[in-house]
Amino acid sequence: MTAAMMEQEKSTAAAWFRSLRDQIVAAFEALEDSHSRGPLAEAAPGRFEVSETRRAAPDGADAGGGLMSVMRNGRVFEKVGVNISTVYGTLGERAQAAMAARKGIPGMAEDPRFWASGISLVAHMQNPHVPAVHMNTRMFWTPHAWWFGGGSDLNPCIEYDEDTAHFHAQQKAHLDPHGPGHYPRLKNWADDYFYIPHRGRARGVGGIFMDDHCSGDWAADFALTQDIGRAFLPAYLPLVEKRRSQPWSAADKDTQLVHRGLYAEYNLVYDRGTKFGLETGHDANAVLMSLPPMAKWV
Template sequence: MACSTAATLVSGPSKAKELHVQEQKATVDNVRTYLLGLQASITQALEAVEKAAGAGAAQFLADPWAKGADERLQGDGITKIMENGLVFERAGCGFSHVKGAQLPPSATQHRPELAGAPFEAMGVSLVFHPRNPYVPTVHMNVRMIAAGHEGQPATCWFGGGMDLTPVYGFEEDAVHFHQTCKDALQPFGAQLYPRFKTWCDEYFYLKHRDEQRGIGGIFYDDFSELGQDQGFAMMRSVGDAFLKAYLPIVEKRKATPYGPTQVDFQRYRRGRYVEFNLVWDRGTHFGLQSGGRTESILLSMPLHADWSYQRQDPQGTPEAQLLSQYLVRRDWL
């Protein structure tokens, strides 16, 4: 399956087909190599944070997997998961590379012409749930999908981004996170950060509660307008910016004292995180609808989450300020 490029417009259909195959193999190999390296660098960085915290530090469990010949999807991946750490209560970072006979509905909302087409998809997705309520939860994903009906050149597009979900809000953390996102996109066009920031605000939104999930970041999907090479370059820039965006916040907040009140609020807010992932997240739906590996798809779930009926936090408290000052759509830069 080859992504469409101008290089296919040469000397006849057989030559074009051969070039498509060569281009796709090179693209797939390059993207796969990058994504595996990204997963390794991020998980190694988190293990270093854990190790610096002292005795009893957690490490990632690496769980390689491959789809069986009788399953709807074919392919392989590596799920890396760390639980009950000193700094991170649960941290999941997964790589997957799969092929399927038919794109699921969640992937064709904006590309109806590809409904039912065979596809190939690969990506790295992570969610980190820290132990300290003052350290925010974070999500990042970068991915590439190629799809096309038989006899036609495949369409190749990219998606991804990162977003921050604090339990207790700090303006300087939000500014730092958004500035790093903006810097990652700047080489590809000054218009992309405000566009992807708005897209993120609109996507990570719990419609059934009229509530933002967090303070946002950047998000993009079905993105092919820069072409294959620049689309891949932008994917790398976003992926490489993640640790710069998140680790300084972790280091600043991880030793902040907290008690039962803060843990109670953290678990309540994580209930909202679960709601979004199961009800609205297209990535979760894509994985489940296409026959993906359930344990890997649900690595984003926290170890602990609570729900409270019509909870109202007293006005002026940090808990009430999260909703009024941080879980709103605003310009952080």
């Protein structure tokens, strides 16, 4: 692949992550507008606050950035962030070592340049019956390799089997055109990845996840990544619409806050994206956007 072709593919991926962000922001604000009955229906509809983020390069050079879009205290969403970023530069020694160890990439010490672009979403809901959710997709490049990653997983504090079934069915429907083996493989990967060892449990009811994905066919890998992103809204919006007007009790809210503690523990202790973002100097507020506005530990 020529350098010009690779630059075009980077640009194509970054533009698509931006378009997915725009679709999701519009859909979530539409949910706020249409919430007309049940808890908080009389409140003002929430809106995203959008701010630019920048990666801080050690030498002060341009290192890219992105958009942080966060909605707080809406009718439906207590806090939701939909961030995109495109960052680049050189990896520090710790990040180089992590890449070499995890991905087996040679030559990082000699040429530690990198480029990364993606979308990251986390939603924490007002109604405890509406599940929290996470989604991201990304592309990473070095002079030695490129790969895609991402997925989405559902994190209800009050579980409904039919909601879990719907979420997984949509993931499967979007992955099956790429081959029947993708969904079971990515489902099992999510089950392993979103596990909290010190609690001995998963943080939610799973979903799909992949990392370090490079088949050698960029177009096929990008198409798979796009369908991981496209699966999100049809998998999640019907669950929000079904549960957002459901009455809740003080005990339900307490259950939600305790469950959010699990989410915070996972993201701060185990999540690779959190570690990478902080180690490479990206805006800390954008990296930690995933944390809930309130949580509780017993």
